[in-house]
Amino acid sequence: GCTCTIINSTAERIDAYLIVLGTHGKDDLQFLSGTSAVKIIRKARIPYFVIQKNTPFPSYGNKIVLPMDVAKEMKEKTGWVTYFAKHLEQVIDIVHKKTDDARLANNLQFCTKFFDRYELVYNRIVLGERKSIDQQAVDYASNNECKLIVITTTKEERLWHKIFGFPEAKIIANEKGIPVLCVNPKKDLYVPCI
Numbered sequence: 001g002c003t004c005t006i007i008n009s010t011a012e013r014i015d016a017y018l019i020v021l022g023t024h025g026k027d028d029l030q031f032l033s034g035t036s037a038v039k040i041i042r043k044a045r046i047p048y049f050v051i052q053k054n055t056p057f058p059s060y061g062n063k064i065v066l067p068m069d070v071a072k073e074m075k076e077k078t079g080w081v082t083y084f085a086k087h088l089e090q091v092i093d094i095v096h097k098k099t100d101d102a103r104l105a106n107n108l109q110f111c112t113k114f115f116d117r118y119e120l121v122y123n124r125i126v127l128g129e130r131k132s133i134d135q136q137a138v139d140y141a142s143n144n145e146c147k148l149i150v151i152t153t154t155k156e157e158r159l160w161h162k163i164f165g166f167p168e169a170k171i172i173a174n175e176k177g178i179p180v181l182c183v184n185p186k187k188d189l190y191v192p193c194i
Contacts, residue, residue, distance in 0.1 A: 004040040011046060020049045023172065038166045042153050047080055047183045054177035063146040064088075067137035068096040068111065070103035073152045073185035078111040080183055081150050085120050090147060092122040095137050097129055134171050142176040149174075150181045 011019050023037045041048045066081050068074060085092050092115060096104060108124070115122045127136045134151050141149050154166050172180050 003036070004043045007040060008044045011044065016046060018047055018049055019044065020051065023050060023052050037172055038153070038169050041168075041172075041182045042157075042166075042184060044184055047181050050172050050180045050182060052173070052177040055179055062090055063141075063144065064090045064092050065137050065141045065146045065149045066092055066094045066111070067133045067149070067151060068094050068104065068107055069133050070101055070107065071152060071185075073155070073183075074107040075110060076185065077150055077152050077183050078114050080181060081111075082114060082118055082120065084148065084150075084181070085115075085122075086118055088147075092120060093125055093140070093144070093146065094122055095125045095127050095133065095140050097133055097136075098126045132167065134167065138171055138174045138176070138178065141178045142174070146178065148179050148181055150183065153182050153184050155185045 007019065010016075021037060021040065037048075037050060041050070064081055064085055066077065081092055084090065094108065094111060096108065112122065112124075125140065127133070127140065131139075134149075137149050137151075140146070149171065151168055151171055153168050157166075168180075168182065172182065174180070
């Protein structure tokens with residue numbers, strides 16, 4: 001059967017809360033067509049933890065990078081970051097662009113209150129304006145020896161995604177091999193018991 005169907009249905013059946021997926025990164029020929037990894041990840045209800053063949057040793061870094069934008073799905077991503085930061089005793093670096101957008105301010109306020117509630121250590125880092133926040137998060141993570149980047153996958157598939165691929169494909173296949181936790185935006189909020 002289809003790999004994405006088998007993996008995701010098995011995960012649902014055994015009530016898994018996370019799936020670990022290894023990729024070949026940019027060397028994979030399927031990178032040009034949007035990668036099979038993204039196709040598998042987008043069909044899951046639970047997050048995928050994606051590693052590459054050049055992913056650093058697990059003891060590398062002690063920070064989780066949380067790229068923050070205006071999307072309402074940030075709440076689900078915040079729950080997963082909280083789970084990993086608490087259980088792995090990691091510092092959270094919230095990276096965001098400088099903006100006056102009230103939606104970003106609301107998302108930042110939500111996540112910092114959430115992190116304060118669980119007594120987590122976090123920093124807010126303002127990044128530049130040129131690249132997407134997820135691309136900037138990869139640059140930040142590679143320059144600061146971070147353990148993990150948490151992103152939200154594209155919510156709706158469009159024609160240009162079929163032609164040019166999904167934007168998260170570049171994040172997942174980052175050159176430094178930094179692991180990426182891919183959270184799919186869902187109507188029903190699903191986060192682990194923290």
